[in-house]
Amino acid sequence: MxxxxxxxxxxxxxxxxxxxxxxxxxxxxxxxxxxxxxxxxxxxxxxxxxxxxxxxxxxxxxxxxxxxxxxxxxxxxxxxxxxxxxxxxxxxxxxxxxxxxxxxxxxxxxxxxxxxxxLTDSYFETQKSADQQMDTIDRVADALIAVRPLMNQIGSPILRKLIDAALFEVGRVLARQSDRPERRFH
The missing domain is CATH 3.30.450.20 (PAS domain)
Incomplete structure (x- = not known):
């Protein structure tokens, strides 16, 4: 060869x-x-x-x-x-x-x-990337949850609605992630 x-x-x-x-x-x-x-x-x-x-x-x-x-x-x-x-x-x-x-x-x-x-390296790299993405989504959700009560103190209904909308969207992203089937194996 x-x-x-x-x-x-x-x-x-x-x-x-x-x-x-x-x-x-x-x-x-x-x-x-x-x-x-x-x-x-x-x-x-x-x-x-x-x-x-x-x-x-x-x-x-x-x-x-x-x-x-x-x-x-x-x-x-x-x-x-x-x-x-x-x-x-x-x-x-x-x-x-x-x-x-x-x-x-x-x-x-x-x-x-x-x-x-x-496929070991590529599989674990993909898994690592997905784990990093989930960690980021979790951090965003935690930050939004922490900021939400502060919006009440500011008294801005628009900011409160924006935080609620952002939390809703983060929830949708998490739902899509959890519904995504793992890589299918033949």
Whole structure:
């Protein structure tokens, strides 16, 4: 692999590929993917039972990903899943895996081949940004609530209405934030 190709793959978040033999239900993993799943690199390159792969997925996501794997294999279709993993050190990572099932001349699935990308940094940056936005909204709400009684002392009904309108809008923003579904995982 050329240095420029390797650099481009690393910049994209590429962590490895997998190939699943649908007949034997064994999976071969390359690159850093075994490490992300807490699996031995040599064993993963030689082929592991599908249960070993699923065992490296965070318990919160195992059932969902197992279902997606079964569905892709059964339908001989595409596979896409975003999930958390537990590496060998107990660290949680975020991964997206995309692939497709190759079929034989009768339309039966032979193998599933795909690529995995590391989303950990971008996920936590997005989460950090959302948390910062919520902190700002909370500070604005606290400030408006603190200022509201002072408007009574000033005796300006217009300022009081403006503070009430601002509090109403902050409430709408908070409601939109709480109604926003978390990033959907396939």
């Amino acid at each position: 050329s240095p420029s190709l390797k650099a481009a793959l690393e910049a994209s978040g590429y962590i490895g590929i997998w190939e699943t033999d649908l007949t034997t239900q064994t999976i071969e993993l390359t690159g850093a993917l075994p490490d992300f799943l807490g699996l031995d690199e040599k064993d993963a390159a030689a082929g592991l039972p599908m249960t070993s792969f699923l065992g490296g997925i965070h318990p919160d996501d195992q059932v969902r990903v197992a279902h997606l794997v079964q569905e892709a294999h059964r339908s001989a279709g595409r596979f896409e899943a975003e999930f958390k993993t537990l590496d060998g050190k107990g660290c949680v990572r975020r991964v997206v895996a995309r692939g497709r099932v190759e079929i034989d001349e009768h339309g039966r699935g032979l193998r599933c081949i795909g690529v995995a990308l590391d």
